[in-house]
Amino acid sequence: MPFDDHALVSARGLRIERNGRVLVEDVDIDIRPREIVTVIGPNGSGKTTLVRALLGLERLDGGAVRRPAGLTIGYVPQRFDIDRTLPMTVERFLALGNGERKTRIPEVLREVGAARVRTQQLGELSGGELQRVVLARALLCDPALLVLDEPVRGVDYVGEAELYTLIGRLRDARGLGVLLVSHDLHVVMASSDRVICLNRHVCCSGVPETVALHPEYVRLFGAEAARAFAIYHHRHDHRHDLAGAPTPERAAAAAAGSGPHEGGGGA
Amino acid sequence: MLEPFLARALAAGIGLAIVAAPFGCIVVWNRMAYFGEAVAQAGLLGVALGLMLAANQTLAVILVTLAVAGLLILGSRQSVLPMDSILGLTHHGALALGVIAMSMLRGPPVDLMGYLFGDIFAVTDEDLYWVFGGGAVVLAVVARLWQPLLRIAVHDEIAAAEGVGRERVKAAFIVLLALFVAIAIKIVGVLLVIAFLIVPAVAARPLAATPERMALLAGLFAIASVLAGIGLSVGVDAPGGPSIVLVMAIIAGLSLACAASGRRN
Secondary structure (H helix, E strand, O other): OOOOOOOOEEEEEEEEEEOOEEEEEEEEEEEOOOOEEEEEOOOOOOHHHHHHHHOOOOOOOEEEEEOOOOOOEEEEOOOOOOOOOOOOEHHHHHHOOOHHHHHHHHHHHHHOOOHHHOOOEHHHOOHHHHHHHHHHHHHHOOOOEEEEEOOOOOOOHHHHHHHHHHHHHHHHHHOOEEEEEEOOOHHHHHHOOEEEEEEOEEEEEEOHHHHHHOHHHHHHHHHHHHHHHHHHHHHHHHHHHHHOOHHHHHHHHHHHHOOOOOOOOOO | OOOHHHHHHHHHHHHHHHHHHHHHHHHHHOOOHHHHHHHHHOHHHHHHHHHHOOOOHHHHHHHHHHHHHHHHHHHHOOOOOOHHHHHHHHHHHHHHHHHHHHHOOOOOOOOHHHHHHOOHHHOOHHHHHHHHHHHHHHHHHHHHOHHHHHHHHHOHHHHHHOOOOHHHHHHHHHHHHHHHHHHHHHHHOOOOHHHHHHHHHHHHHHHOOOHHHHHHHHHHHHHHHHHHHHHHHHHHOOOHHHHHHHHHHHHHHHHHHHHHHHHHO
């Protein structure tokens, strides 16, 4: 399969091995503008490795990653451990590397729900606050592609729903592509345009409805997870009803749902 | 009027203190203290090689420290052992090899203690050129790379994803470290080089709210330590380098104690 020329990031045949263990094998992935793609998979399934490879942070043992030159990326990594020997306020961190952003900082912090911490030291923040601040930095870059690795870690349940609403709103308003990583399926799956179920290789992929019913998915996460997904799917419909655009969404889902599935060979 | 040897000692110590302050903060923020330690102790091998081949000692030290830094980077890419084990092994191995190489030199006996702990009162005019010339280069490059260095210190992968050339900046950092070690060895010795970088930065941390203020305060503490340390050394006839480092450590201890008790109340 050739590279997708319209994609923000496009990878073909990715293979990554470390210490004789295959972490990622034969993965093709594309993220296009205005698209929310969620990578799900159990712990140790290579999700973070895949994301890091797409960002150019991992050495490849096979395949290739293609990104348009000059693509701006906002990255919210899974871990953000600020060294406490480095004194830095939230505001300074957000302006670091581009002082012109300063005027937009209060607005963006409000957007991610972290307006209170603007003058605090990074080292004094809680895990959830730090995550919001890192997200604020990612947004301040005006990214064409937003990459969030397990963004709900350390965020409470209400915060989680808020975060996904925010991501959906940003996609609509700014037209950015979003790559999400999660091992927690429910809300993520419902807000995604496309879900890729990863277990070293791509087990199955497609719109959330397709993946949730796919036997590989059910085998990986169990019937329990598949049922939980159905509940959240209802909420997803409801939200789109309020937004006033449910029909195109369903039509697109139905069209994509009939498409071919990848993989399925089992681990 | 100061004795010339004393004036040279003060000039070298203060010059080194000023160069070390911002660079030392970068080392601390990137948790590179032990990386620096291992590289610095390999400097002794550089000294021995320089003497053995009758080559320029500063250049020999730069080459050997760069080679060891390269080895350490290779070591950081394996996953059999964690990095602190690799650093511990390299720094002791390099020191042992350096001492053996020094002991095998032919010709007049060399002052091993002088290379281990430095001899700030034996600084020559040529050493001063190195301190001020080389130091100016280190300061200028650190100033030029300050923003990317800070971004890498905060989170190097976010910086890389945002487009900072992290390999290039890190390579520049390592060359600077080698240069700093080479110019500082004569003054404070391979065992105390890194103290000049680390200890004033640590002393400044509890009192600073921004990276720049931390670097500035580290510089002030280091200059005060040089003045007080040389005073102490002359007063009680103690070795110069260790006297300076002792004053630095006392300031850092007081600063931490104040901050810790302030936080408890």
